Amino acid sequence: MLTSTIERSIVNTKIVYFGQLLKSLISEELNSCIARIEYPEDFKIYMDNEPLLNLPDVIIIEVDENDNCFEQVEYIKAHPFLQGLIIILLGIKDDVEWRKKALELRVNDYYTYPFPIEDLCERINFLVKFRLIKPKLAELSQKVTAKYEIPIQKRIFDVIVSGTALFLLSPLFIFIAAFIRLESKGKVIYKSKRVGAGYRIFDFYKFRSMRQDADQMLHKMTALNQYANAEENVNGKSAFVKFKNDPRITKFGSFLRKTSIDELPQLINVFLGDMSLVGNRPLPLYEAEQLTTNEWATRFIGPAGLTGLWQISKRGQKDMSERERKELDNYYANNYSIFLDMKIILKTFPALIQKEQV
Numbered sequence: 001m002l003t004s005t006i007e008r009s010i011v012n013t014k015i016v017y018f019g020q021l022l023k024s025l026i027s028e029e030l031n032s033c034i035a036r037i038e039y040p041e042d043f044k045i046y047m048d049n050e051p052l053l054n055l056p057d058v059i060i061i062e063v064d065e066n067d068n069c070f071e072q073v074e075y076i077k078a079h080p081f082l083q084g085l086i087i088i089l090l091g092i093k094d095d096v097e098w099r100k101k102a103l104e105l106r107v108n109d110y111y112t113y114p115f116p117i118e119d120l121c122e123r124i125n126f127l128v129k130f131r132l133i134k135p136k137l138a139e140l141s142q143k144v145t146a147k148y149e150i151p152i153q154k155r156i157f158d159v160i161v162s163g164t165a166l167f168l169l170s171p172l173f174i175f176i177a178a179f180i181r182l183e184s185k186g187k188v189i190y191k192s193k194r195v196g197a198g199y200r201i202f203d204f205y206k207f208r209s210m211r212q213d214a215d216q217m218l219h220k221m222t223a224l225n226q227y228a229n230a231e232e233n234v235n236g237k238s239a240f241v242k243f244k245n246d247p248r249i250t251k252f253g254s255f256l257r258k259t260s261i262d263e264l265p266q267l268i269n270v271f272l273g274d275m276s277l278v279g280n281r282p283l284p285l286y287e288a289e290q291l292t293t294n295e296w297a298t299r300f301i302g303p304a305g306l307t308g309l310w311q312i313s314k315r316g317q318k319d320m321s322e323r324e325r326k327e328l329d330n331y332y333a334n335n336y337s338i339f340l341d342m343k344i345i346l347k348t349f350p351a352l353i354q355k356e357q358v
Contacts, residue, residue: 013057013058013124013125013128014035014054014055014056014057014058015035015056015057015058015059015060015124016035016036016037016046016056016058016059016060017035017036017037017059017060018036018037018038018043018059018060018061018062018066018072019038019060019061019062019064019066019090020038020062020065021062021064021065021092022062022090022092022113023036023038023062025117026060026090026117026120035056040066040068043068043072044075047075047076047079047082055082055085056085057085057086057128058085058086058087058088058124058127058128059076059085059086059087059088060088060089060090061073061087061088061089061090062089062090062091063089063090063091063095063098064091064092064093069089069098070101070102070105073087073089073102073105073107074105077105077106086108086124086127086128087107087108088107088108088109088110088111088120088123088124088127089102089107089109089110089111090110090111090112090113091110091111091112091113092112092113093112094112098110108127109123109127150197150273150276150303151338153338154276154303154338154341155273155276157277157338157341158270158271158273158276158277159271161270161277162267162268162270162271162277163271165267166267166268166271169264169267172264173264173265176188176207176256176261177207179252180207180208180252180253183250183251183252183253184211184250186208187208188207188208189205189206189207189208189265190205190206190207190208190209190210191203191204191205192204192206192284193284193285194282194283194284194285194304195282195283195284195285195287195288195300196274196275196282196300196303196304197275197279197300197301197302197303197304198300198301199288199300201285202269202274202275202282203269203274204266204269204274204282205265205266205268205269206262206263206265206266207256207261207262207264207265208253208262209249209250209252209253209254209256209257209262210248210249210250210253211248211249211250263306266306267306269306270306274304275303275304275305275306276303276304276305276306277305277306277307277341277345278303278305278306278307278308278336278340278341278344278345279302279303279304279305279306279308279332279336280299280300280302280303280304280305280308280329280332280333281304281305281308281310281311281329282304288300298329298330298333298334299326299329299330299332299333300333301333302329302332302333302334302336303336307344307345307348308328308329308332308344309328309329309331309332309344310324310325310328310329311348312344312347312348313328
């Protein structure tokens with residue numbers, strides 16, 4: 001049995017358990033706060049008929065011998081009153097495809113038996129607490145955007161430089177686009193959602209340097225993440241993702257990255273006002289969601305930029321820690337000026353050629 005400390009830590013958490021293979025084990029340990037659903041036909045009935053004020057905090061779903069597992073997850077994700085429900089999957093067989101599907105559906109965790117029940121309890125405790133305090137990016141955007149306005153002289157400089165550069169580089173853009181299409185199928189410009197100043201979300205442009213199936217390969221490469229073992233990671237997860245000798249990168253894409261030519265389409269973002277020439281790098285949503293604490297959210301009250309302090313300081317060096325990068329971002333947000341911007345721009349050109357493929 002669990003210790004009394006662990007039992008008390010989840011005593012106010014309502015958990016629903018669906019499945020039969022591990023129910024005796026899990027139910028015995030979580031008996032004081034768990035409800036059980038054994039049959040597929042009862043799953044939707046329970047979810048649809050449970051009073052709003054009595055909805056569970058966590059649902060644990062067995063994957064083995066449950067043909068409807070991922071349909072059940074999709075149902076929860078689509079339900080207007082269940083979208084905040086913490087979903088944990090349990091399995092006896094470690095199936096790669098199941099884990100891939102779970103990742104795509106963004107379940108909160110996936111355990112394969114045998115595992116320490118104490119770990120499961122601690123994870124539940126963390127997820128419940130994190131759900132209560134985790135700010136939503138949309139809410140943060142409304143609160144923070146009003147506090148940041150790009151200085152007029154910085155905006156004028158951005159428009160003039162980016163507009164001129166786009167005009168002069170247009171022949172190069174056509175040449176690069178042709179090479180990308182010749183090497184691999186897919187779109188020439190890679191577009192992704194990024195979070196910039198004030199947690200504002202926008203479409204971020206780059207020349208595609210990876211294989212077309214790069215996003216599908218990402219979940220298999222977690223252990224290769226350059227920042228994976230940082231001590232300050234939240235729950236073992238890194239806020240930044242970076243790989244050395246990334247196997248997803250094409251041969252021509254490797255050249256584009258080494259010379260930073262793949263970044264040139266971001267001049268469009270600068271011209272449109274999504275970001276500035278100099279600032280903190282706009283982050284993917286999954287990275288920005290992990291930087292909402294008081295210590296690290298400071299980076300978002302400064303401008304997002306094409307180049308910045310961390311790029312000219314240690315870009316391409318494997319000893320660039322996650323904490324160092326965060327601290328550089330915070331420093332720029334608190335101290336940016338036109339003079340600092342000019343200094344960074346002048347130092348950016350020597351930093352364009354990277355020593356390592358990261």
